[in-house]
Structure formats: structure tokens, C-alpha cells
Amino acid sequence: MKIRSLKYSRFVIKISIIIIGIIFSFLLFAGILAFKLTNPYHVSIYNYESYLNKKIIDKVKKKYSYHVFTEINEFTKAINTEKTVAGVGSDHQIAQLILENKIKKINFNKLFNTQNKEEIYSFYSPIVRQHLDKFDNWIIEKIKEINPNNEELRGKNNRLLKPYLIYDKNKNIIGPEIDGKEGCDFYWQYIIPYFIQDKIIAYNINTFYRPHLKNVENIHFENTNWDTILKTLINQHNYKGVYWTNSFLDNAMIGQFFATETNKKNYLNNNVLENITLQNYKEIFDYFADFVLDSTNNSIKQNNFNKLVTNGLELVNQIIEPAGTKADIAIMYNGDTLDAYYPKDNFDKLDKTQIDFVRPKNNYLLLDGWIISKSMSDDESDTLLEFLNETVFKGFGYRASELEKLYNEYNNFEFLPAIANFDAVNYTPAYYEINEFLKKHYFFDDNGLLDTKAIEIFDIENQHNIIYQIFQPINLKLRTDIIDYYYQKTKS
Numbered sequence: 001m002k003i004r005s006l007k008y009s010r011f012v013i014k015i016s017i018i019i020i021g022i023i024f025s026f027l028l029f030a031g032i033l034a035f036k037l038t039n040p041y042h043v044s045i046y047n048y049e050s051y052l053n054k055k056i057i058d059k060v061k062k063k064y065s066y067h068v069f070t071e072i073n074e075f076t077k078a079i080n081t082e083k084t085v086a087g088v089g090s091d092h093q094i095a096q097l098i099l100e101n102k103i104k105k106i107n108f109n110k111l112f113n114t115q116n117k118e119e120i121y122s123f124y125s126p127i128v129r130q131h132l133d134k135f136d137n138w139i140i141e142k143i144k145e146i147n148p149n150n151e152e153l154r155g156k157n158n159r160l161l162k163p164y165l166i167y168d169k170n171k172n173i174i175g176p177e178i179d180g181k182e183g184c185d186f187y188w189q190y191i192i193p194y195f196i197q198d199k200i201i202a203y204n205i206n207t208f209y210r211p212h213l214k215n216v217e218n219i220h221f222e223n224t225n226w227d228t229i230l231k232t233l234i235n236q237h238n239y240k241g242v243y244w245t246n247s248f249l250d251n252a253m254i255g256q257f258f259a260t261e262t263n264k265k266n267y268l269n270n271n272v273l274e275n276i277t278l279q280n281y282k283e284i285f286d287y288f289a290d291f292v293l294d295s296t297n298n299s300i301k302q303n304n305f306n307k308l309v310t311n312g313l314e315l316v317n318q319i320i321e322p323a324g325t326k327a328d329i330a331i332m333y334n335g336d337t338l339d340a341y342y343p344k345d346n347f348d349k350l351d352k353t354q355i356d357f358v359r360p361k362n363n364y365l366l367l368d369g370w371i372i373s374k375s376m377s378d379d380e381s382d383t384l385l386e387f388l389n390e391t392v393f394k395g396f397g398y399r400a401s402e403l404e405k406l407y408n409e410y411n412n413f414e415f416l417p418a419i420a421n422f423d424a425v426n427y428t429p430a431y432y433e434i435n436e437f438l439k440k441h442y443f444f445d446d447n448g449l450l451d452t453k454a455i456e457i458f459d460i461e462n463q464h465n466i467i468y469q470i471f472q473p474i475n476l477k478l479r480t481d482i483i484d485y486y487y488q489k490t491k492s
Contacts (some may be wrong), residue, residue, distance in 0.1 A: 046075045046087030048368065049312070051195070052392065053424040056417055059391045064384075070310065079103065082375045086384055088194060091367040092249070092471035095135045098190050099142060099163065099473070101178055103371045105189045107378075110385035112397050117188065123397055125432045127461050127468075128193055131367055134470050135187040136175070140165065142473075143176055154180070191369035192393065193430030197333040198365050198460050198468065199250070201229050202319055202340060202357045203239060204329075209322040209354075214238045216356075224361040224465075225261040226254060230295035233329055242296050243318050243327040246308035248285075248486040249471050250364070252276055254331075255288030257362040264290075268362070273469045281482050285489045301492040308490060312336040317346055320354040333366070335427030338457045357457060364469040365460070367430065392417050396431050403437040413442070428460050435461065 044065040052060070060066050067084070069075050072093050078084040079102055089097070097103045108115050112123060121129045143163045144150075153161040160180035165173050175184030205216045214237050221232050233239040244251065256267035256274065264287065267274040276284060289300055298305035307327070309315050316336050318327040320343045332340070337357055343350035370388070372381050395403070395418025406415045413423040422429055422438065429435055435458075443454040474482065 044078070044084040046078055046084045048072075048075075048088045048090075051088050051368070051421075051425055053414070053417070053420040055414070056391055056420065063387060079371075079373055082373065084373060085376050085380070086370065086372045086388075088368055089191075089371050090471065091131070091135060091191075091369070092473040094191055094369065094371055095138060095187060096473040096475065097371070098178060098185070098187060099139060101160070101163075101180075102374055103190055104374045104376065104381060105179075105185070106192055106372065107382055107385060110382060111192065111389050111393055117186075120188070123431055123433070124193055125196070125430060125435060125461050127365070128196055128367065128430045131196070131365055131468075131470065132188045132191070132193075138470070138473065139176055139178075139187060140173060152177075191367075191371060192396075193367060193369045195335065195425065195427035196365060196367045196430050196460060197335055197427055198359065198363050198463070198466070200332060200334050200337045200357050200359055200457065202330045202332055202337045202355045203233055204319055204327070204354055205356050206322070206354045210324050210328060212238050212240065212324065213328065219356070221358060224358060226257050226360050226362070227262060227291065227295050229358055229360060230329070234296055239328040241305060241307070241325075241327045242292075242329045242331070243307050243309050243315055244292075244300075244331050245312075245315070245333070246310045246490075248482055249474070251288045251486075251490075252281070252284050252482075253364050253469060253471075255284045255286070255291060257360070258291035258294075259284075259287040261362065268467075271467050273472075275472055276474070276478070276482070278478055278481065281478070282485055285482075285486055289489050300490050303492065313339075316340045320346060320350060322347060322350060333427070334457050334460065335425065338426045338454065341454055341457060353453075359463060359466055361466060362469075363463075363466050364471060366471055368427075369430070390417075392421070395419055395434060398433060400433045400437045400440075403434065404441070407437070407441060428458055432461075435459070 044067055045060060046067045046069055049068060049070060057066060067078075072090050075084070075087055075089055076093055076097070078087075079097060094103070108120055112120055114120060124132075143165055147162045147164050150164050151162070152164050155161050158180070160177070163176055163178040166175055166177055166184055168174055175186055178185040204210055204213070207213050207216060216237060219232065219237055221229055230242070253273065259265040260267050265283075274280070292298070292300040292306055296306055300306050300308070309318070312333065312335075315327075315330045315332045316339045319330040319332070320340050330340075337355070339345065340355050341353050343352075343354050372384065376384065395416035398416070398418075403416070403419070407413075409415070414420040418429065418431070418434055419438075422434070429438075439455055439459065443451045443458065445451040
């Protein structure tokens with residue numbers, strides 16, 4: 001009897017465990033289902049660091065999964081693996097993604113009620129229009145390399161295997177064919193321009209917190225070559241710590257500029273910078289290392305004097321922080337320079353500007369813009385564009401007179417997303433009318449007068465003596481080799 005009773009008890013226990021397991025599984029499934037119904041899956045949008053007003057970020061998060069990246073490769077990887085549907089990319093990255101047919105054309109009807117290039121370009125700053133067209137030239141030259149016979153090769157489901165060029169009857173190039181659909185595919189069709197930046201050398205002028213600085217009120221540059229600027233500050237005025245943007249593309253171009261300006265090797269032909277290749281990238285980074293040593297009297301590996309910094313906000317804080325052990329000089333983008341120009345936003349005890357600045361003659365432009373993944377359907381991308389147009393882009397297509405009217409009504413800089421984003425980020429918008437409005441209404445000094453210094457930092461458009469280059473798109477093989485060698489040259 002005891003044996004039978006024991007067996008019966010074990011049977012009951014087993015049945016009970018099974019029933020409990022079934023009930024638990026059902027409740028778990030029901031819970032997951034309820035969560036998904038109340039919290040539907042949100043596709044991902046990627047944004048670079050703090051490129052949006054915080055209130056706008058909150059609105060985006062309600063409809064989309066919002067991710068922030070610090071390295072552009074993170075966003076590229078997310079596009080390639082279809083983990084994101086859209087986001088803010090950089091011009092050179094976008095050109096490579098277009099060439100690889102990874103992103104789709106923008107339906108500009110959702111933004112500007114037109115698909116006409118001239119009408120769309122009328123909203124952009126002239127320098128942005130020129131910048132966009134330069135990437136068309138790069139794409140055309142790249143297609144000549146990868147498809148020298150200009151063959152139209154198609155695979156399964158009529159998919160285009162290689163991009164090719166379309167010519168007119170006189171054998172002039174009309175444009176590239178990339179997406180396999182009828183019509184040429186131009187760079188401007190894939191990007192919604194956002195912010196544009198150039199490079200500035202900023203230097204601290206507060207001798208109270210940096211007493212080692214000498215004669216700062218009489219700083220004069222014989223010319224605006226890279227080497228001359230740094231040597232003037234360091235050798236004549238006792239500047240010490242130099243902080244650099246830690247970007248191999250930035251510093252490769254600086255190496256090329258140095259070699260050209262000091263007649264070591266000419267990388268500029270008709271004011272266009274020679275491309276970085278597998279054959280020349282090592283010598284270019286050697287020139288960058290030589291430049292740092294020649295101009296600062298210290299190696300790039302000597303972190304107590306030269307420091308590579310990835311984060312723009314760190315550059316801002318280091319160049320203005322009220323301490324004698326921080327950066328005296330920072331090689332930074334103009335938007336970060338503008339942020340540093342208004343020090344009270346970062347350090348309450350600093351009322352007056354702490355910096356002055358100079359733009360090197362040989363310079364480069366970086367255009368950031370919104371793009372959409374090829375993985376989205378037309379309906380999905382239209383829905384996304386309608387949402388972004390209302391929450392992020394609104395104001396891009398406004399004229400300065402319309403902006404002034406709204407500003408006078410609201411009396412703050414959050415009356416439109418496009419203006420609120422500038423106020424949060426301080427980078428130069430890609431839009432002519434917005435910039436004209438900002439130059440008239442945003443930059444005032446303590447006496448209520450227009451601050452011409454701040455406007456000079458902000459205004460890329462009117463830098464007539466500056467020669468601007470584009471960032472070169474880099475394929476995976478070259479990027480891998482460059483990163484390895486760059487690490488060798490810069491890390492101690």
C-alpha cells in the first residue's frame with residue numbers, strides 16, 4: 001500500500017508540475033502579447049550624438065526606436081544589416097552607400113512639395129549646392145573604376161550587378177545608373193541636408209587661467225597655412241597643449257595640406273585634393289605625424305602636449321575650462337567653436353568669451369544629412385518623411401521673412417524644429433534662408449549689438465579666401481588598412 005501510495009503521490013506531483021508549467025507559459029505568452037500590443041515594435045532611427053533638440057528627441061521616441069552613435073561606422077553597419085530605417089549620416093559615408101545601392105531616394109514632395117532639382121536647391125546655401133554636386137563627380141569617377149567597360153550587368157530578378165554611366169548621343173555623360181530603375185541617380189536625390197561644418201583652429205586667450213600665455217593681444221598670423229598658425233601660437237606666444245579631432249580622414253587631409261603648403265609634396269591639383277589610396281595612405285599619415293612634430297615640437301604620441309579627442313563636447317570643455325592644465329589650442333569644427341565661444345553654457349563662472357580663432361586657408365567641409373534605408377517600402381518611407389517633416393525638418397523650406405514673423409510672434413528660438421535644433425546644436429544649417437534669419441536675430445553681444453565674431457564662426461558661406469575639400473568616401477579594404485596604420489602612427 002505504501003508503495004502504491006508513493007507512486008500515486010509522484011504521479012500527482014508530475015501532473016501538478018506540468019499543469020503549473022502550462023499555466024505559467026500561457027501567462028508569459030499572454031503577458032508578452034499584451035506588451036507588444038500596448039508597445040508595438042518601433043523601427044530604429046540613428047542620430048549622431050546630440051544632433052537634435054531634447055524635446056524633439058522625446059517626440060521621435062514616441063514613434064520610433066531612437067539610437068545615438070558616436071562613430072559613423074556604427075550607423076553604416078546598422079544600414080548594411082537593416083537594423084535601422086533612417087538617420088543622420090555624413091556626406092562621404094552617404095556617397096559610398098549610394099554607390100552600394102543601400103539607401104533610397106528621398107520623396108522631396110513630402111518636404112518641399114517638389115521633386116525639381118532647381119526648386120529644391122533654392123532652399124540650400126550656395127556652398128551646399130556646390131558640395132552636393134562634387135559628390136556626383138566622385139561617384140562618376142568611381143563607376144569608371146569599378147566598371148571600366150561600362151557594361152549593364154544584371155542578375156536574378158533583373159537586379160543590377162554593377163553601376164554604369166548613361167551617355168547622350170554625343171557621348172557626354174548624363175549621369176550614373178545605380179538603383180536599376182529608369183533614370184539617372186544623382187547624389188542630391190538621396191540626402192536631406194542638415195548641418196554643414198568646416199575646420200577652425202581655436203585658441204584660449206584668458207591669461208588669468210592660463211598665465212603662461214604671452215602677448216595674446218598681439219597675435220598675428222603671417223598667413224593661414226596650418227604650419228604657420230600653430231608655430232605662431234606655440235613659438236611666439238607660448239601656447240602648449242594642443243587637442244586634435246581624432247578622425248583619420250580629418251588628419252589625413254591635414255597631412256596632405258602640410259605637405260603641399262611646405263613644398264614637400266603637392267597633393268592639390270586645380271584646388272582638388274588627391275585621393276587617398278592603398279599606394280599613398282602611409283606617406284600621407286607620415287606627413288600628418290611630421291606636421292604635428294614640426295609645428296608643436298612634440299610627437300602626436302606625447303599625450304601631455306598633443307591629445308586626440310573623439311568627442312566634440314570634450315574639445316569645447318577643454319579649450320575653455322578655467323584651468324591652466326587644459327588645452328590651449330583645439331582643432332575643431334566651427335559648430336563646436338561656436339559652442340566654446342559662449343562659455344557660460346558650459347561653465348557658469350565664465351561670463352566672457354575665452355577664445356579667439358582662425359580658419360586655415362586649406363580646409364574641408366563636412367555635410368551631415370538624413371538618409372533612408374533601401375529596406376523601407378515607399379509607403380513606409382513616405383510615412384517616416386511626413387513624421388520627420390513635422391517634428392524635425394519643419395522650417396527647412398521657410399523664407400527668412402516667414403521665420404521673422406514667427407519669431408516676433410513667439411519671441412524665442414523654439415518656434416520651429418529647424419530653429420530649435422540649431423539652438424541646441426549650434427552647427428551651421430544647410431539652408432540659406434534659415435542662416436540669413438539667424439545672422440540677423442541670433443548673434444548679439446552683451447551690449448545688444450550684432451556679434452560679428454560669432455557670425456564669422458557661424459558663416460561658412462562667405463569665407464572667400466578658403467579652399468574647401470570634400471571628405472573622400474573610403475571602401476572597407478582601404479578603411480581597414482588606414483585604421484591600422486593610423487593607430488600605429490598616433491598611439492603611444
